[in-house]
Amino acid sequence: MYKTPDGKEIFVIDGHIHFWDGSPENQRNVHGKQFIDCFYAYHTALSPKEQLWEKAKFEKYSEDDLYRDLFVDGPDDMAIVQSTYLKDFYKNGFNTLERNAAVAERFPDRFIVNGSFDPRDGEKALEYIHFMKETYDIKGVKMYTAEWNGSSKGWRLDDPDAYRCFELCEKLGIRNIHVHKGPTILPLNKDAFDVHDVDNAATDFQGLNWIVEHCGLPRLDDFCWIAVQETNVYGGLAVALPFIHSRPRYFAEVISELLFWVGEDNLLFGSDYAIWTPQWLVEKFWAFELPEDIREERGVDLTPAVKEKILGLNAARIYDVDVEAKRSALASTPVTLAAE
Amino acid sequence: MERLTATEERRRAVWRALDRVTDPELDDPITDMGFVDGIEIAGGSVEVAFRLPTYWCSPNFAYLMAEDIRREVEALPWVEQARVCLQDHMFADKVNEGVNDGTGFDASFGDMASGDDLSALRAKFEVKAFQRRQESVLLHLRAAGCTDAEIAAMTLAAFDLADFGEGEAAAQKPRYREMLLAKGLAREGADLAFRTWEGAPLTPAGMADYLGTLRQVRINMEFNGALCRRLKSTRYKEAELGEDGPGLVDFMLGRVPGQTPPACI
Known part of the structure; x- marks a missing residue:
C-alpha cells in the first residue's frame, strides 16, 4: 500500500506490469534486440536519474527484483502482470503466461495474471483461450494488435477472427480485455495509432471491459471520443504517467482531458514495470495538483478521492477484488523476501 | 569574418x-x-x-x-x-x-x-499541422487581450501587423500564414485570417469549443514530440x-x- 504524507493508507493495484526476459540469450534475431533496446530507451528517457537501471538488469531481472520493486520498496498491493509473447523475436517468448504464472504462484495474493492470444491462429486461439481459463483461471487478456505472426504484421480488434475469440472470452468470464495501443507497423500507410477498432469492439461486446493501454496516446482525441460514448472503455495511464516528472504541465493537460472525457471511474494506474518502477510514480502522482488555469479550463479536479480511484479502486472493481478483504489478507503476510 | x-x-x-x-x-x-x-x-x-x-x-x-x-x-x-x-x-x-x-x-x-x-496519410497530417499552428497564434492573441469577436473578425492584413512576441507563437505565425494561403483559405489582406481547415469562419460563440479541439491535437503532437x-x-x-x-x-x-x-x- 501507499502511505500518504499525512498517514492515509491507499490501496494500489498496478494495472500494467511485465516480467520479461529480453536478454541476448533469449533474443531470436535483431528485432528482439531492437525491441528491448527501445524499451530501455523509454526507461532512460523518462525516468528520474536516480531511478535508472543498468542495461543488463533491465534486459532480465529476477523474481526477487520484481517482488522487491513492486511490493517491498514499492507501493503496490497487487499487480496485473500482462503476457506478451513476441515469439517471432524471442526464443522462449518475451513474457509468457507460463513465466508470469510461475512468479504469481511463488507470491500468492499479489498478482493477477492475464493471458494473451492471437486471433490469427484461428481454431488454435479458441483452444488456447479454453486452456488458459482452465489452467490459470484468467480474468483478463492483453491484446497486442501490432504483433507479427508469419507474414501478417498486425490485426484489428474488429476482425471476424477476433470477434469469435471475444465471444468465447465473454462466455468463459474473461471480461477484461487490455489492448496495447501504441506504435504499430501495419497497414503501413495508415495512421499507425488508430483506435477506432476499439470503438466497434466495445459497442459489440458490452459485457467486456476494454482497457486501452497508454490511452491511445498519441491519438488522445480519438480515444476520448470513443471513451465518452462507451462506458465499458477504460484508459490505462502507463507511459502517460512518467511525464509527471519530465513535463508536469503537459501531464496536467493530458490527465485533465482524460478526466473530462473518460472520467475518474474509468482510469487505471499502471507503472509499465520494468520500464518504470511504481514508487516514484505513485509518490509524484499523489503529490500532484492541477495548475489552476488547467483545472478551470476543463472544470475537472484531481482530488485525493479521484487519485485513490485511479490508483486502485477502479481496477479492483473490474477485477472483482474485495479491497477490505484483500487488505486484511495482505496485512497478515509479511512483506519480505526473507521468507523464501 | x-x-x-x-x-x-x-x-x-x-x-x-x-x-x-x-x-x-x-x-x-x-x-x-x-x-x-x-x-x-x-x-x-x-x-x-x-x-x-x-x-x-x-x-x-x-x-x-x-x-x-x-x-x-x-x-x-x-x-x-x-x-x-x-x-x-x-x-x-x-x-x-x-x-x-x-x-x-x-x-x-x-x-x-x-x-x-x-496520400491520405499525408492529407491527414496536413490538417493537424494547420490546427497546431493555428492554435498557437490564437492562444497568443487571446492572452494578449483580444476578444473572441475581434479574433473572429481579424483580417489577414491585421494578422500580418499583429505582434506575436518572440516565443512559440512568433515562430508559428509565418508557418500558419503559409498554410492558410497555400490552402486558399485567405488570399488578400481583407480576407479573414482565421477559418477552419474546411473553410468555415470562426465564430465568437464557438471559439472555446474549437480551441478545445485544437488543444487535443496539440496534446497528441506534443506527446510524440517530447x-x-x-x-x-x-x-x-x-x-x-x-x-x-x-x-x-x-x-x-x-x-x-x-x-x-x-x-x-
Missing part, C-alpha cells in the same frame, strides 16, 4: 531546404528534431543521411520524410540528384530504395501497403562538440549535424 567556400554555401542551402521538411506527426522541422545526420555534396549530387528515434518508428512516416527530403533538396537550382539514406531502421533498405529509385511506397512495400501511396526527442537523444548519445566541429555553417545556423555517415546503399 571567414568567407564561406562554395561547398559550405551549398551545405548551408541544403540545410535551409531541409528546414522545410517536417516530421509529419509533429510538424516540427527534421533539422530541429536532430534527425539529419549528415550531408554529402559531390558536384550536383547530394546525399542526406537521416535517422529516427527508434528502430520501430513507423516506416510510413519515415517514407514521407524521405520523399520530402529528396523533393526539397532537388528544388535547389544546382542540385541534379538528391539521395536519401535512412539509417538504423527496420525498413531502411526499402525506404531508401523506394525513394531513391522513385518506386513509390506501394511498390516498395507490396502487400504491406494498402494502395494510395500515402517522446521522440527524448528517445532520440537516448538512442544516439549526442556528441559534445569537439575541436573539429561544428563547421562554420553549423555555427551560423546554430545546428550541429552528426558525423559523416557510412555510404548508404
Whole structure:
C-alpha cells in the first residue's frame, strides 16, 4: 500500500506490469534486440536519474527484483502482470503466461495474471483461450494488435477472427480485455495509432471491459471520443504517467482531458514495470495538483478521492477484488523476501 | 569574418531546404528534431543521411520524410540528384530504395501497403499541422487581450501587423500564414485570417469549443514530440562538440549535424 504524507493508507493495484526476459540469450534475431533496446530507451528517457537501471538488469531481472520493486520498496498491493509473447523475436517468448504464472504462484495474493492470444491462429486461439481459463483461471487478456505472426504484421480488434475469440472470452468470464495501443507497423500507410477498432469492439461486446493501454496516446482525441460514448472503455495511464516528472504541465493537460472525457471511474494506474518502477510514480502522482488555469479550463479536479480511484479502486472493481478483504489478507503476510 | 567556400554555401542551402521538411506527426522541422545526420555534396549530387528515434518508428512516416527530403533538396537550382539514406531502421533498405529509385511506397512495400501511396496519410497530417499552428497564434492573441469577436473578425492584413512576441507563437505565425494561403483559405489582406481547415469562419460563440479541439491535437503532437526527442537523444548519445566541429555553417545556423555517415546503399 501507499502511505500518504499525512498517514492515509491507499490501496494500489498496478494495472500494467511485465516480467520479461529480453536478454541476448533469449533474443531470436535483431528485432528482439531492437525491441528491448527501445524499451530501455523509454526507461532512460523518462525516468528520474536516480531511478535508472543498468542495461543488463533491465534486459532480465529476477523474481526477487520484481517482488522487491513492486511490493517491498514499492507501493503496490497487487499487480496485473500482462503476457506478451513476441515469439517471432524471442526464443522462449518475451513474457509468457507460463513465466508470469510461475512468479504469481511463488507470491500468492499479489498478482493477477492475464493471458494473451492471437486471433490469427484461428481454431488454435479458441483452444488456447479454453486452456488458459482452465489452467490459470484468467480474468483478463492483453491484446497486442501490432504483433507479427508469419507474414501478417498486425490485426484489428474488429476482425471476424477476433470477434469469435471475444465471444468465447465473454462466455468463459474473461471480461477484461487490455489492448496495447501504441506504435504499430501495419497497414503501413495508415495512421499507425488508430483506435477506432476499439470503438466497434466495445459497442459489440458490452459485457467486456476494454482497457486501452497508454490511452491511445498519441491519438488522445480519438480515444476520448470513443471513451465518452462507451462506458465499458477504460484508459490505462502507463507511459502517460512518467511525464509527471519530465513535463508536469503537459501531464496536467493530458490527465485533465482524460478526466473530462473518460472520467475518474474509468482510469487505471499502471507503472509499465520494468520500464518504470511504481514508487516514484505513485509518490509524484499523489503529490500532484492541477495548475489552476488547467483545472478551470476543463472544470475537472484531481482530488485525493479521484487519485485513490485511479490508483486502485477502479481496477479492483473490474477485477472483482474485495479491497477490505484483500487488505486484511495482505496485512497478515509479511512483506519480505526473507521468507523464501 | 571567414568567407564561406562554395561547398559550405551549398551545405548551408541544403540545410535551409531541409528546414522545410517536417516530421509529419509533429510538424516540427527534421533539422530541429536532430534527425539529419549528415550531408554529402559531390558536384550536383547530394546525399542526406537521416535517422529516427527508434528502430520501430513507423516506416510510413519515415517514407514521407524521405520523399520530402529528396523533393526539397532537388528544388535547389544546382542540385541534379538528391539521395536519401535512412539509417538504423527496420525498413531502411526499402525506404531508401523506394525513394531513391522513385518506386513509390506501394511498390516498395507490396502487400504491406494498402494502395494510395500515402496520400491520405499525408492529407491527414496536413490538417493537424494547420490546427497546431493555428492554435498557437490564437492562444497568443487571446492572452494578449483580444476578444473572441475581434479574433473572429481579424483580417489577414491585421494578422500580418499583429505582434506575436518572440516565443512559440512568433515562430508559428509565418508557418500558419503559409498554410492558410497555400490552402486558399485567405488570399488578400481583407480576407479573414482565421477559418477552419474546411473553410468555415470562426465564430465568437464557438471559439472555446474549437480551441478545445485544437488543444487535443496539440496534446497528441506534443506527446510524440517530447517522446521522440527524448528517445532520440537516448538512442544516439549526442556528441559534445569537439575541436573539429561544428563547421562554420553549423555555427551560423546554430545546428550541429552528426558525423559523416557510412555510404548508404
